[in-house]
Amino acid sequence: MRSGPLARHVVPLLAAIVFVLPLWFMVAGSLRPVGLPPPRGVELLPPAPNLDSYARLPQLIPLFVYLRNSALVVALAVPLTVLVASWAGFGIRLLPPPRRRAAVVASLVVMMVPVTAVWATRFEVFRLAGALDSLVPLVAPALAATTPFYVLIYAWSFGGVSDGQLGAARLEGASTWRLWRAVALPQVKPATLAVAVLAFTFHWANFIDALLYLRRQELYTLPLGMRFLQLLNPTDWPLLMAGAVVVTLPSVAVFLLAQRLFLDDPLRGLRGNAA
Amino acid sequence: MTATTRSAVRFLAPYAVGTLLLVAVPALLTVGYAFTDHTGLSTPRFNGLANLRRLAGDPFFRASLRASMVHVAMAVPLRLLAASGLGLLLAAPRRGGRWYRAAVYLPTVIPDIALALLFLWVLNPLYGPLNQLLGAVGLPQPTWLATTWGARVGVVLMLLFPIGEAFLVVLATRRQVNARLYEAAALDGCSPFGQLRRITLPLLAPVLVLLAVRDLVLTLQVNFVPAYILTDGGPGNATLYLPLYIYDQAFEFLGFGYAATITVVLLAVTVAFIGLQLALVRRWRVLR
Amino acid sequence: MTDADTVTDADTPSARVALEGLGKRYGDVVALDDLTLTVEPGELVVLVGPSGSGKSTALRILAGLEEATSGRVLVAGRDVTRVAPHRRDVAMVFQDYALYPHLTARDNLAFGPRVRREPAAAVTARVERVAVQLGLDGLLDRYPDQLSGGQQQRVALARAMVREPAVFLMDEPLSNLDAQLRLAARAEIVELHRRLGTTTVYVTHDQAEAMTMGDRVAVLADGRLQQVGPPQAVYDAPANRFVAGFIGSPPMNLVAGGGALGGEPGTVVGVRPEDLHPDPTGAVALTVTVVEALGSETVLAGHSGDGSRLTVRTGPRSPCRPGDVVRLAVDSARRHRFDAATGRRLP
Numbered sequence A: 001m002r003s004g005p006l007a008r009h010v011v012p013l014l015a016a017i018v019f020v021l022p023l024w025f026m027v028a029g030s031l032r033p034v035g036l037p038p039p040r041g042v043e044l045l046p047p048a049p050n051l052d053s054y055a056r057l058p059q060l061i062p063l064f065v066y067l068r069n070s071a072l073v074v075a076l077a078v079p080l081t082v083l084v085a086s087w088a089g090f091g092i093r094l095l096p097p098p099r100r101r102a103a104v105v106a107s108l109v110v111m112m113v114p115v116t117a118v119w120a121t122r123f124e125v126f127r128l129a130g131a132l133d134s135l136v137p138l139v140a141p142a143l144a145a146t147t148p149f150y151v152l153i154y155a156w157s158f159g160g161v162s163d164g165q166l167g168a169a170r171l172e173g174a175s176t177w178r179l180w181r182a183v184a185l186p187q188v189k190p191a192t193l194a195v196a197v198l199a200f201t202f203h204w205a206n207f208i209d210a211l212l213y214l215r216r217q218e219l220y221t222l223p224l225g226m227r228f229l230q231l232l233n234p235t236d237w238p239l240l241m242a243g244a245v246v247v248t249l250p251s252v253a254v255f256l257l258a259q260r261l262f263l264d265d266p267l268r269g270l271r272g273n274a275a
Numbered sequence B: 001m002t003a004t005t006r007s008a009v010r011f012l013a014p015y016a017v018g019t020l021l022l023v024a025v026p027a028l029l030t031v032g033y034a035f036t037d038h039t040g041l042s043t044p045r046f047n048g049l050a051n052l053r054r055l056a057g058d059p060f061f062r063a064s065l066r067a068s069m070v071h072v073a074m075a076v077p078l079r080l081l082a083a084s085g086l087g088l089l090l091a092a093p094r095r096g097g098r099w100y101r102a103a104v105y106l107p108t109v110i111p112d113i114a115l116a117l118l119f120l121w122v123l124n125p126l127y128g129p130l131n132q133l134l135g136a137v138g139l140p141q142p143t144w145l146a147t148t149w150g151a152r153v154g155v156v157l158m159l160l161f162p163i164g165e166a167f168l169v170v171l172a173t174r175r176q177v178n179a180r181l182y183e184a185a186a187l188d189g190c191s192p193f194g195q196l197r198r199i200t201l202p203l204l205a206p207v208l209v210l211l212a213v214r215d216l217v218l219t220l221q222v223n224f225v226p227a228y229i230l231t232d233g234g235p236g237n238a239t240l241y242l243p244l245y246i247y248d249q250a251f252e253f254l255g256f257g258y259a260a261t262i263t264v265v266l267l268a269v270t271v272a273f274i275g276l277q278l279a280l281v282r283r284w285r286v287l288r
Numbered sequence C: 001m002t003d004a005d006t007v008t009d010a011d012t013p014s015a016r017v018a019l020e021g022l023g024k025r026y027g028d029v030v031a032l033d034d035l036t037l038t039v040e041p042g043e044l045v046v047l048v049g050p051s052g053s054g055k056s057t058a059l060r061i062l063a064g065l066e067e068a069t070s071g072r073v074l075v076a077g078r079d080v081t082r083v084a085p086h087r088r089d090v091a092m093v094f095q096d097y098a099l100y101p102h103l104t105a106r107d108n109l110a111f112g113p114r115v116r117r118e119p120a121a122a123v124t125a126r127v128e129r130v131a132v133q134l135g136l137d138g139l140l141d142r143y144p145d146q147l148s149g150g151q152q153q154r155v156a157l158a159r160a161m162v163r164e165p166a167v168f169l170m171d172e173p174l175s176n177l178d179a180q181l182r183l184a185a186r187a188e189i190v191e192l193h194r195r196l197g198t199t200t201v202y203v204t205h206d207q208a209e210a211m212t213m214g215d216r217v218a219v220l221a222d223g224r225l226q227q228v229g230p231p232q233a234v235y236d237a238p239a240n241r242f243v244a245g246f247i248g249s250p251p252m253n254l255v256a257g258g259g260a261l262g263g264e265p266g267t268v269v270g271v272r273p274e275d276l277h278p279d280p281t282g283a284v285a286l287t288v289t290v291v292e293a294l295g296s297e298t299v300l301a302g303h304s305g306d307g308s309r310l311t312v313r314t315g316p317r318s319p320c321r322p323g324d325v326v327r328l329a330v331d332s333a334r335r336h337r338f339d340a341a342t343g344r345r346l347p
């Protein structure tokens, strides 16, 4: 069965270009010299591009403080998310099938709870815990695996580990803990990679929690810092785009590690050896 | 409970406790606060249905509800169409396939704040690339964020890019369909369009329903950042989406109680949609 | 396809199929190498070979699901090499049945005719008729996952029959059934073929299936046709060492010439297990290592004085025990000789 080159490559290529375009405009915009008049036509690359705007960033805002805070948050939240999600996913795998389904449905329901329903009241939970005015509220979602979606990714991936394997390991005297660490987890490395990458992009970009729970400048993470930058210089486009590129770059770099998600068969790709 | 189930529960415990503390308890508290005058600072006092009565007469709430519904009506179908269209288009293995897929996913990893700042610029009538593109092909160049519909469409436009999750789910589900089904259909003279209509869509229907409802719930919430950064609810409350109004009430006007009431309305809408979803999915099981 | 076409198709229930010099490569892998095979109208030919020998590839090229790298496909004298699958007037039964999971058995059967916009009343009647023929009449409103493996297999078969094609193509349709069911289904397909008289190409890796079902069998290995002929002829005179070893169970004993089974150096001598007889005066001394009593017969396995491994088929209730030495006589009329270098049969 063949399909023409149109369906095979031309249309996909056009789609790809449309979806890469925003990032392109972001980068191009950041390279535009300050004070230039509006472009007359479509400007794929500005005249005389330069990096001045990037140089101005740390002069206007405490960029490196923001960076350090953001780095701290992901350094804590990403491993914690992976741990909690993989435990929960393995727990679901160990449940007998009817309860397994119930756990999956429950996770789906939690995914449907609007975030607005917990904004103000989480604030109170954090206040009670004395965690306001620290980075704790930004790391805390990791305790709940950040989102049930990551738990479901693991649950699906561990589904590829057969009962036979688990039984065999148990006959060797392995504890369930050991089943998780030595039998199951090594077989779903692609899922771990995917969850880590997704968790990174979530926590790195987490704007709302920062906006809600951080008050002091010294605690600002990069996304909130960018909002601050926007308030300072609302129309300095090259500067704002330079800031946007700085926030975006780490996410894109980490995302490129997650190529497996985009293989021909992503679900099988996630299961790795267990497929 | 068997030993295996007991250890399963142990593995699930951190997730369960985390979800309880960070989702369940706050969500229940919100429902409770909806019937109080809580400001976030004082001790909350029960005030019955006062908040609901206030809601009924609140023009901002009506504007907010309308803005949210208009937004959902535009954004959900378009996002779903884009995600499933691209997911089906790019599911077939082809040389370089993973790069096309990665490109489509790319905007999804751009942090909200960066995407919003970018669209603030993209939609700028004077400097923005969008109007330059429109001008280049001879189309009118609206002033976007300055007009009611320009702002609403602008936000939808921005949210048409981060559709990676639904895109991947559709793609992965499509890959699960047995290729032999398509061969059997081809032997019967079923055209590619017929295969889409008679095989792909019916088989993907449950997932598409799930995605539609999930996107609906998500879309009711993710428009906070664009509205906050791009329009701040304006012009004239055209984009005062529910999350933005809730945020304003809770954190700007210290109306935890009232914000909770609005949230409960949002929650009720959400629950209605979840119920609808479960009912549909169950129905689909029977109907195939 | 118009109704007129359909009517003509139904009037010519079987067609000659010719594969001419078919070749297929996947990158460096040669899946099929110069396959030429003619299937006469109404004939049931079994394509048999080990897994990976190119059987499915051949069948899929014949169906038009795969494009040949070289060669031609003719159905009823018409060159269909470049013709779309549905215009070849063939129906296929897949190994995993490929039933549409979202449709009932009835809608699965009616799928093709509906796509071709055949009149609804005629479709309903045909579906009912075929369902009765295959004993599916009570199951038509079930979904595939509510049917047992055997029932699913029948629905798949019925779906192909509803098509009333000129040629049936079946790719290992029974390999997902358990042994008992497989035997019954095997007989059923043969009976069906006898009744319908439709040209059928049947693919299997199971040589017993090939022997019992085919009017002729075509043995494939490494993408190459090894031998074609009636099952007994292939069994009695395998064209080469591969066929000798592949057809027949337990497989033929093959021993280098000059060894236990005689013959001259440079040849390989083959004797089927049933052509070795216990005989006190026999030339071969077999040290028995395994005794398999199958009830109706006993299979002895062991090695001769020079270490060649041999299998012998004897009557039931054999007194032999592992460790015994049995003398065997070779039925010399049934001794096969093959060229050691090329593997080809020597006269």
Ligand SMILES: Nc1ncnc2c1ncn2[C@@H]1O[C@H](COP(=O)(O)OP(=O)(O)O)[C@@H](O)[C@H]1O
Pocket (backbone or CB within 6 Å): C026, C029, C030, C031, C049, C050, C051, C052, C053, C054, C055, C056, C057, C058
């Ligand atoms: N789509 C494909 N891509 C690459 N190689 C293939 C493909 N399909 C089949 N092959 C190869 O062609 C050879 C024949 O395959 P096949 O016809 O499926 O064998 P059989 O059906 O006899 O088991 C095998 O070596 C197989 O690996």
Ligand SMILES: [Mg+2]
Pocket (backbone or CB within 6 Å): C055, C056, C057
């Ligand atoms: Mg095969």
